[in-house]
Amino acid sequence: MSAPFMSLYRCCQRSALLVVSRRSLSSVSPPSSVSPPSSVSPPSSVSPPSSVSPPSSVSPPSSVSPPPLHTRFLLYLTQRFYDVEMLQSWSFLQRWKRVQKRNTYYSYVQKNYGSDIAAAYYILSLKGRFRFVGQSEWFITDRRGKFNGDFLDHKNTPLEEVNMNYTGINYRGLDNLEVQKSLRTLSLRGCPEVNDWFLARLHMFEDSLEELDISHCPRITTGGLAALRNLKGLKRLDVSSLPGISSPGVVIILLEEMLPKCDVTANGYDHTLREES
């Protein structure tokens, strides 16, 4: 009986999306589950929208101090205008798409020049550096990201050392490095997109990898370190300053037990005993 009213009500609700409208500011709104679609946080389930919420950053939320002024202002606008909220979620998705795009599989280069050159090209396009087997010179990119085509002279030479510090490599990028059976050193210091899933894929280098550096990567957690169990030939491992590990002391000891032949370096952790509050 009230069906036509309900559908009319829902129509009005949805058309509100197209109009810039002010939203209710009270944080003690009635416990409604009929919030407008794509709203930020309906009060019934999640914490009420207050002006001091953690910023919408991608790194694990660990800040205790209030976020900076521009973040708070952006949050204030997002809670009041649908347009700003839509723009912000769109920009979040664009950021993720950009990362995925830079880590795609270079199939064209792979088909025409071979997989080693494809791997080399991929590394250089992400501003990393590498060294071929049997060569002593490193191929690098300059500060503006440009590199010359010298690496094309060495066809069908596998890579031996790869340095991808502070680049945007993620688990999809390992498709390009899949067939490198003689990779000995991999350095991934400070890479923001290297996470546990990336470490799980490293088993493809289990025979050859001897040195791995994953220090300062913010997204690695304990579960990912368990994935390093397959790298039995590893000789040097650097896990310094990983912010994602909750109890570093225990984890380092367990890592050393898991990889007995490996020399584990773990600096940058505060091992002092804290008072239980």
Add this chain to the structure above:
Amino acid sequence: MSTWQRVHVNLRKAHGLFPVSSRRVTQPNTWKYGHVTLCKSLSTSRPLRNDFFKDLEVQLAAMRQKALDALPGSDWSPLEMDRSLPPERADVVIYSQASTVLSAGGIRQQFSLPENICLSMASTQFMKNINEHLHVLNEDPVDLQFNHSGYLFLANEEVAHIMEENYKTQRSFGAHVSLLSATQLKEKFPWINTDGVALASYGLENEGWFDPWTLLHAFKRKALSLGAEQCIGEVTDFKYTSNIATTAEGDQVAQSRITSVKVQVSNSLEYQPIECAIVVNAAGALSGKLAAMLGISLPVEPRKRYIYVFNCPDGPGLDTPFLIDCSGVWFRREGLGGNYIAGTSPEEALEPDTSDLEVDYQFFEEKVWPHLASRVPALEKLKVTSAWAGFYDYNTFDQNGVIGLHPFLNNMFFATGFSGHGLQHSPAVGRAVAELIMEGNFTSIDLSNLSFRRIIQKEPMLERNIL
């Protein structure tokens, strides 16, 4: 009829917007605005009329509040809606009472049925990009606490050939699994006692365990942010219409369509019939009971399974996989403090009673510990710290999921009966059911082998290693 009564009540209330005196005026000859006293009022009784100016502030505040309510963006509506009850109409009602948070939380690709392998792989892909799929603006990113430790299946002589065939199937679908002989196994995991083990199957990638509550909460948060309504209640009845047809043999067959679902609010006598277009039955262990209300016989029943938490300080370390022994006993690491969880499936004849979730510790002593201790000698000295029980949605027919429509029921979709694998297949099954609803058939993974047809035609799709 009750809705119309509620509308009437609201209209009466709405008159309060403008101050109307509802009390009888006893002195009609007094001034319009009542007594204006120049000195302190000495009377102690209430004024006989509504004094407009005295109540002005209160009235203005009430008017302002009502105006704010009426602006777009607030959730005021001209119809009085009782928020404690479910809505009267809904497009899709999903009924679910599942053992998600009681699960051990493992995910693996080591199945023998191609559909199961593909479902697991699709679910892992979903979890790899979970923050992109389930991201809610200005909320914390989802952290599933996924432990990438892999699954390790042990096989004795009799079943080693089955394991090899399964391995070939899994590799052909792209799962990263490796086979280990007994000596390789001993080399990799020196703490395992390899007596009786002929072959082992070890997952290298995309296998492990995670926190089921985080996944559930992430799904719920995203659904609510997209506008779904969450109501808590119990389905007690269905109203449906049927067309009865006669088959060639003269049998009567009823083609039914659900028109409304009666939902009873918990701990109260209130109920609400929800008219809906589509019902999804994801009720886990209780889906059989739900289907019985419609006269459908779904061979899914609850089966109680125990999980025991114990502490063993000398136990295996960080590389402990989810170990599944030939006898069916399994255990895995939990956290970093030397805690492990273990369990097993009891034999058919000794199934425990499913009326409650009480744990039987005797079961651990007799059925779980001996096998654990013989397989991993370090676990001979352990101390059970706690335990819990949960229900499998056990498919008595062939222990695999039932996904899709029932031939005699036009608008109920089933997504149940996974017998212990519901959690790991859940993202992919959800996508499959969504494809069924929106497009009418499967577009990403073809799960037609898991439909209701096999139950009616009595063709079981058996899995060769069930947990």
